Amino acid sequence: MPSDSALRIVWIYPDLLSTYGDQGNVLVLEQRAQRRGIETETVYVRSADPVPETGDIYLIGGGEDRPQILAAARLRKDGGLHRAIARGAAMLAVCAGYQIMGSTFGGEEGQPVDGIGLLDIASSRGPSRAVGELVAEVDAELGLPTLTGFENHMGVTRLGPGVKALSRTSVGVGNGDGFEGCYAGHVVGTYLHGPALARNPALADLLLSWRAGDLAPLDDTRYEQLRRERLAAVRAN
Amino acid sequence: MTQLPLRALLASALGRSAATLSRMTGRGDGSVIGGRVGLMLEPDLLRQLARDRRLALVSATNGKTTTTRLITSALLELGEVATNAFGANMPAGHVSALSLHKDAPYGVLEVDEKYLPEVLDTTGAGVVCLMNLSRDQMDRAAEIWLLAQKWRRALSGKPTHVIANCDDPLVTWGASTAAKVTWVAGGQRWKEDSWCCPECGGPLDRKDADWACRECTFHRPEPQWVLDDDAVIDPRGQRWVLDIQLPGLANRSNAAMALAVGEAFGLSVERALPRLREVTSVAGRYTTVERDGRYARLLLAKNPAGWLEAFDVSDPQQPIILSVNAQGPDGRDTSWLWDVDYRILRGRPVFVTGERRLDLALRLDVAEVPFALCATFTEALAMQPPGRVDVIANYTAFQQIRSEFGRAV
Numbered sequence: 001m002p003s004d005s006a007l008r009i010v011w012i013y014p015d016l017l018s019t020y021g022d023q024g025n026v027l028v029l030e031q032r033a034q035r036r037g038i039e040t041e042t043v044y045v046r047s048a049d050p051v052p053e054t055g056d057i058y059l060i061g062g063g064e065d066r067p068q069i070l071a072a073a074r075l076r077k078d079g080g081l082h083r084a085i086a087r088g089a090a091m092l093a094v095c096a097g098y099q100i101m102g103s104t105f106g107g108e109e110g111q112p113v114d115g116i117g118l119l120d121i122a123s124s125r126g127p128s129r130a131v132g133e134l135v136a137e138v139d140a141e142l143g144l145p146t147l148t149g150f151e152n153h154m155g156v157t158r159l160g161p162g163v164k165a166l167s168r169t170s171v172g173v174g175n176g177d178g179f180e181g182c183y184a185g186h187v188v189g190t191y192l193h194g195p196a197l198a199r200n201p202a203l204a205d206l207l208l209s210w211r212a213g214d215l216a217p218l219d220d221t222r223y224e225q226l227r228r229e230r231l232a233a234v235r236a237n
Numbered sequence: 238m239t240q241l242p243l244r245a246l247l248a249s250a251l252g253r254s255a256a257t258l259s260r261m262t263g264r265g266d267g268s269v270i271g272g273r274v275g276l277m278l279e280p281d282l283l284r285q286l287a288r289d290r291r292l293a294l295v296s297a298t299n300g301k302t303t304t305t306r307l308i309t310s311a312l313l314e315l316g317e318v319a320t321n322a323f324g325a326n327m328p329a330g331h332v333s334a335l336s337l338h339k340d341a342p343y344g345v346l347e348v349d350e351k352y353l354p355e356v357l358d359t360t361g362a363g364v365v366c367l368m369n370l371s372r373d374q375m376d377r378a379a380e381i382w383l384l385a386q387k388w389r390r391a392l393s394g395k396p397t398h399v400i401a402n403c404d405d406p407l408v409t410w411g412a413s414t415a416a417k418v419t420w421v422a423g424g425q426r427w428k429e430d431s432w433c434c435p436e437c438g439g440p441l442d443r444k445d446a447d448w449a450c451r452e453c454t455f456h457r458p459e460p461q462w463v464l465d466d467d468a469v470i471d472p473r474g475q476r477w478v479l480d481i482q483l484p485g486l487a488n489r490s491n492a493a494m495a496l497a498v499g500e501a502f503g504l505s506v507e508r509a510l511p512r513l514r515e516v517t518s519v520a521g522r523y524t525t526v527e528r529d530g531r532y533a534r535l536l537l538a539k540n541p542a543g544w545l546e547a548f549d550v551s552d553p554q555q556p557i558i559l560s561v562n563a564q565g566p567d568g569r570d571t572s573w574l575w576d577v578d579y580r581i582l583r584g585r586p587v588f589v590t591g592e593r594r595l596d597l598a599l600r601l602d603v604a605e606v607p608f609a610l611c612a613t614f615t616e617a618l619a620m621q622p623p624g625r626v627d628v629i630a631n632y633t634a635f636q637q638i639r640s641e642f643g644r645a646v
Binding site for chain 2: 020046047048065132194195226
């Protein structure tokens with residue numbers, strides 16, 4: 001049994017939104033906490049279950065249009081995630097999960113669908129699909145190295161005054177306006193789908209540090225090898 | 238058998254010549270180029286070649302090529318069969334297959350999931366075999382719920398007889414608009430894409446193989462055929478031990494589907510089963526290649542569900558080489574590696590290679606699976622002690638290994 005002091009990672013609706021290897025973000029957070037001696041407890045919240053309010057880090061992933069609409073409706077009705085964020089929990093929302101956090105997003109036929117209003121953003125369906133590697137420079141305030149990952153979406157996201165852009169895109173589409181993702185408080189949204197934290201361990205550490213304080217350094221050889229190779233491959237094209 | 242109009246006859250013949258040229262110049266097996274040439278000269282060629290034959294179309298995320306091969310083997314009991322044995326599963330490949338055996342009264346065509354509606358419309362095939370749907374190469378494949386919806390529309394209002402795996406909820410939904418369905422309980426190992434009801438989005442409750450939506454009436458239909466471990470129970474309740482040579486549960490499921498398709502063609506289990514037992518390797522899959530006393534058995538796994546199947550086949554006593562690429566046919570996105578549970582490999586000697594070996598290396602590192610990183614497959618093989626080793630590779634990585642050892646394997 002994990003102790004009361006264990007870091008609680010909450011994965012929201014893997015049954016609806018986990019199409020693109022989103023489990024990777026859970027595994028990377030667990031590994032990076034555990035290798036520092038921080039005990040973790042991971043809660044998998046299926047869409048029929050209530051979202052617990054007492055988690056430390058919440059994750060929500062990508063998926064098809066229909067599950068995205070269902071997930072938004074259920075999260076709004078449930079209210080647990082809103083209460084958790086109000087209590088200061090951290091969150092990483094990816095792709096479809098990112099769009100849900102806003103006021104509105106595009107449905108199957110492009111129709112506007114209500115989001116859950118946790119981030120001051122509004123998304124809609126763009127003219128074409130953005131598929132491929134993405135590289136972006138992170139907002140200086142966060143002090144993170146270059147963002148690298150893979151995007152696959154048709155969304156265009158406008159940021160309101162209540163959020164800051166997570167990064168400025170140098171390769172790829174991201175939000176569609178030269179920026180990629182956003183953040184406000186301890187909530188981060190990104191189009192980098194799947195295991196974004198595997199490609200960006202510093203972002204994983206930022207989420208962990210928001211709940212667990214200062215973190216000891218780790219041997220990141222494997223992460224760094226992959227980052228170097230991917231960044232070099234993208235720049236070679 | 239098929240009486241082709243002159244134009245179609247010419248298109249078909251020229252396509253075959255192009256295929257022969259392609260083969261002779263070492264460009265491939267020629268089935269795609271041959272079909273393209275034929276279709277260019279006669280856009281209606283596939284319809285004309287399909288006319289007057291009894292056709293089965295085979296589609297799924299995994300097991301298409303193998304099941305196509307098994308059904309073909311079975312139907313050979315009835316007569317000549319045209320088939321796209323090499324996985325060229327779009328209309329050009331179908332034209333090529335039917336041109337090559339233009340007098341065959343039977344045809345078994347592997348069909349890409351996205352192309353199934355079009356190919357069904359064009360060929361008017363009498364039988365369609367549907368096995369499973371799961372996440373696959375997401376950067377280019379259609380999303381699977383949309384795919385299943387397209388299957389529903391395509392099957393609706395046609396006299397097609399569908400043979401479908403009722404243990405896969407999404408396949409069941411995709412098949413259930415057909416006029417006639419034979420349900421096969423073929424099993425479902427990978428469940429991560431079917432926790433929600435395809436009809437209403439509600440949660441699916443599962444108990445053993447059975448499943449039902451908690452919120453609407455959608456539920457698992459009663460199967461007529463049941464895969465029961467190493468045997469198949471037919472609609473009359475008779476139990477047949479499969480005893481096929483292809484390894485693993487997924488292939489026993491494919492064999493169960495093949496027997497049900499055989500019966501739709503009037504072929505008894507008694508006659509079909511010995512034919513299935515003759516199949517040992519399908520387009521290089523499950524083949525063993527040898528170099529300097531190292532015997533490497535080749536397993537193909539293209540997506541998370543495929544990796545589960547490959548682990549099931551793989552021998553836990555042997556070392557294992559994993560090779561991953563991310564070229565176009567593989568999908569350029571390696572996110573899916575994080576959906577595979579690699580912890581099953583703990584305790585085995587693991588060797589990692591392929592063009593995206595660093596993605597896999599990090600994945601294994603996070604899963605706490607020790608491994609050795611190798612620049613090439615040859616290097617990985619040379620690191621083995623003499624004896625047997627299993628190899629799991631995704632599509633282009635698999636083809637690279639096959640090319641190195643000669644396509645004949």
